[in-house]
Amino acid sequence: MINNIQVAMPQCGTSHADIMYEVLAEGGITRMMAIFSNLEGETPLGSIRSLRPYYLSIARSYDAIMVHAGASEGAYADLASTGWDHIDGVQGANSGNYYYRVQERINNAGYEHSLFIDMDSAAAYAKAMNCRFQHEDYQNALSFTGEPLTDGTPASQVTVHFRTNKTTSFTYDAGTKLYTGAQYGSDWVDGNDGTALTFRNLLVLGAETKTIDDYGRLAVTLTGKGEGHLIRDGQCVPITWSREKEDMPFTYTLADGSPATLAAGKTYVAVVPPESALDLE
Incomplete structure (x- = not known):
């Protein structure tokens, strides 16, 4: 955390x-x-x-x-x-x-x-603490491809809104095929050595979010289905996420029901209330 x-x-x-x-x-x-x-x-x-x-x-x-x-x-x-x-x-x-x-x-x-x-x-x-270091009966549900994402909405500049004033933005470099992150008006960097955080894939997932106590703690629904977006290669396409149970992985599908495939590389995932805005340029 x-x-x-x-x-x-x-x-x-x-x-x-x-x-x-x-x-x-x-x-x-x-x-x-x-x-x-x-x-x-x-x-x-x-x-x-x-x-x-x-x-x-x-x-x-x-x-x-x-x-x-x-x-x-x-x-x-x-x-x-x-x-x-x-x-x-x-x-x-x-x-x-x-x-x-x-x-x-x-x-x-x-x-x-x-x-x-x-x-x-x-x-x-x-x-x-005797934690288990090997998977048991676990299968990764993510799908990967070497093909570029096409036929989407142009997404060279991406801003994710979290229903509050908090935003996280990304700028795409077509040469490296990476999105560089920024937040709080500055580049998003690793404080150990100043390395900029870059990502090959961006996922923005809409999930029901509600306040559950006077302190303001939240409940976020992460089972069932929801709508979202996959962003890579300067393109953004709508996806559906699904997950049957808490101990199962998320799966992602395109509008035609085929798997939404990621490019090999690092991934940023924003889980946002469904009404949150997503700005693309």
Whole structure:
């Protein structure tokens, strides 16, 4: 779970992620979840924030170990009921041996925005907590192709709206076939080394989002079906996402029912309320 509030920028370690999810949290802000196929080295990851049930739902769709720092009551209940593998920087046993606070972040952003863990430490902690490192009966539902996306709406400039003032934008480079991200009026970069975050694929998925308590916590419906958009190769096409159960992967289809295929490379996924705007140029 990666902090995405403006005062906590820049994030660290995110340029190494294979997939980046961005979803609304309470208070109109978004929080991100970075999915890694491998964690090696002393690269810092963070700052790490707390878990919500719908982020755990996404992690379950990849059969992934959840790395987080605390959780809402609902998320802790889901972790307990599913027995899902996770490492917790707040209530986890011996978490202080692996997670650490960065004093500069405490001074500039606040204590709650200062928790980090290194890649090697995350893997070591997961091993110490007896997390499962091999998939069991898991099949990736994503489809890939080497062919360009055609017959869509031009999408060289993309702005994703999250029903609030929060937006994330992308600029397409036809030479590299990559979308470079920006938010809060600046390039989206990895604070470890200044690397710009770039993506081969963008997915924007509409999902019912409602407030469930006085604190403003949200429920996001991530099973069933919904509408969305696939953006790559400077083109945008409508898609339908579907998912039968919480422990199953998402599948994506085009209007004719054929699979919506991704290009090999990194992917950004925005989960937004269905009424959220998507600007394309």
